[in-house]
Amino acid sequence: METFWPKIKENPIFAILLAVLLAVLIVGLIFWARNLNKQNYYIGKSTEIQRTISISGEGKVTTIPDIALVSLGLTTEKPKVADAQSENSKTMNSLIDKLKLLGIDSKDIKTTNYTIYPVYDYPNNNQVLRGYTVSQDVQVKIRQTDKVDDVLKVAGDLNLNQIGGLSFDIDDPEGYRQEARIKALENAKQKADALSKIMGVKLGKVISFSESGGINTPYPIYAKADMGIGGGSVAPAPAVEAGSQEIIIDATIVYELD
Numbered sequence: 001m002e003t004f005w006p007k008i009k010e011n012p013i014f015a016i017l018l019a020v021l022l023a024v025l026i027v028g029l030i031f032w033a034r035n036l037n038k039q040n041y042y043i044g045k046s047t048e049i050q051r052t053i054s055i056s057g058e059g060k061v062t063t064i065p066d067i068a069l070v071s072l073g074l075t076t077e078k079p080k081v082a083d084a085q086s087e088n089s090k091t092m093n094s095l096i097d098k099l100k101l102l103g104i105d106s107k108d109i110k111t112t113n114y115t116i117y118p119v120y121d122y123p124n125n126n127q128v129l130r131g132y133t134v135s136q137d138v139q140v141k142i143r144q145t146d147k148v149d150d151v152l153k154v155a156g157d158l159n160l161n162q163i164g165g166l167s168f169d170i171d172d173p174e175g176y177r178q179e180a181r182i183k184a185l186e187n188a189k190q191k192a193d194a195l196s197k198i199m200g201v202k203l204g205k206v207i208s209f210s211e212s213g214g215i216n217t218p219y220p221i222y223a224k225a226d227m228g229i230g231g232g233s234v235a236p237a238p239a240v241e242a243g244s245q246e247i248i249i250d251a252t253i254v255y256e257l258d
Contacts, residue, residue, distance in 0.1 A: 051201075051256070051257040052207060052254050052255060052256055052257060053192065053195065053196070053201075053203070053254070053255050053257055054252060054253070054254045054255075055188045055189075055191045055192040055195065055252070055253055055254075055255070056188060056191075056250060056251065056252045056253075057183075057184045057185060057186070057187030057188025057189070057190075057191060057250075057251050057252075057253070058183075058184055058187055058248065058249070058250055058251075059179075059180040059181060059182065059183030059184030059185070059186075059187060059248070059249045059251065060180060060183065060246055060247070060248050060249075061176045061179045061180045061183070061246070061247045062244050062245070062246050062247075063170065063176055063244065063245055063247065064242060064244055064245070065145065065168035065169055065170055065242045065243070065244075065245050066143070066145065066170060066171050067141055067142065067143055067145065067168070067169050067170070067171045068141075068142040068145050068148045068166065068167070068168050068169075068242065069139060069140070069141055069142075069165065069166070069167050069168075069169065070139070070140050070142065070148070070151065070152070070163070070164075070165060070166045070167075071112065071137055071138070071139050071140075071162070071163070071164050071165035072095060072137065072138055072140060072151075072155050072160055072162070072163055073092075073113065073135065073136055073137030073138065073160060073161075073162030073163070074088055074091050074092055074095075074135070074136055074158075074159075074160050074161060074162060075088075075133060075134070075135040075161055075162060076088040076091075076133065076134050076135075077119060077130075077131055077132070077133045077134075078131055078132060078134075079130075079131040079132075080131070080132065081116060081132045081134070084116070084131070084132050084133065084134040085116070085134050088134040088135075088136055089136075091158055091159070091160070092136050092138070094158060095138070095154065095155070095158055095160065096109055096138070098154045098158075099140060099151065099154065102147055102150055102151065102154070103144065103147065104140060104141075104142060104143075104147075104151075108140060108141035108142070108143065109138055109139075109140055109141075110138060110139045110141075111136070111137070111138050112137050112138060112139050113135060113136065113137040114134075114135070114136045114137075115133075115134070115135045115136075116132060116133070116134050116135075117132070117133055118131075118132055118133075119131050119132065119133050135162070137162055139165075143171070145168065145242045148166075148240045148242075149239055149240055152166075152240065166240070168242045168243065168245070169245075170245060170247075173247060176247045177214075177247055177249060179247075180213070180247045180248060180249040181211060181249045181251065183249075184211065184249045184250060184251035185209075185251050185253070187251075188251050188252070188253045189253070192253065192255055196257075201257045201258070202257065202258040203255045203256075203257065203258070204255060204256035204257055204258045205255070205256050206253055206254070206255060206256075207254045207255065207256050208253075208254045209251065209252070209253050209254075210251070210252045211249055211250060211251045211252070212249075212250050213247075213248045213249040213250045214247070214248070
């Protein structure tokens with residue numbers, strides 16, 4: 001040691017290298033202590049790789065829709081705006097009155113469109129005002145699906161020329177979603193139990209859970225109807241069936257393996 005320090009004094013480069021080495025050593029000790037502190041901070045966390053298994057299950061519930069939605073409207077063209085409005089309003093007001101007679105509440109009849117715009121002809125490439133068009137549409141929620149046929153017949157009787165968007169739905173689907181969710185979880189659990197036996201492992205606690213899915217909405221089914229023979233016969237109500245709807249939930253569960 002007596003010959004060591006004189007060599008350092010005689011060789012400045014050696015002294016600098018020694019200082020750098022000591023600095024690196026100190027920094028390394030600081031990082032080591034910091035990582036050790038982090039490991040102690042997270043109580044219950046293991047440094048070992050977590051062994052898990054992810055399993056998916058499906059739950060399906062089939063039910064009958066309990067509401068129907070349909071859009072009903074009328075487009076009227078007249079030379080004057082006031083005349084078009086008058087005729088259009090008269091027919092649409094009659095529609096609303098007849099819907100209420102069928103037991104449909106005012107809160108289930110919503111105006112979705114009311115427009116007025118000019119209509120032009122173009123003889124010899126010249127723009128000529130022909131008149132004005134008034135268009136009005138309402139969306140009707142039918143809570144008694146067996147009355148859909150009657151609603152469509154009323155629309156036909158009033159010569160409405162804007163009818164569409166007929167669909168069936170479930171007014172409060174959450175109960176059916178919960179039923180499908182339980183079935184999906186049970187299905188996933190059965191798969192996990194079977195797979196764990198094959199693999200020779202034991203299922204631990206559930207680490208995470210996720211789900212996806214919803215309601216599969218079918219198109220309405222139109223049954224055949226005898227429209228009668230001859231122009232004087234009265235057209236019967238269109239026969240429409242609601243069909244059924246499927247609520248499907250896909251659940252994914254991640255288990256810890258013991």
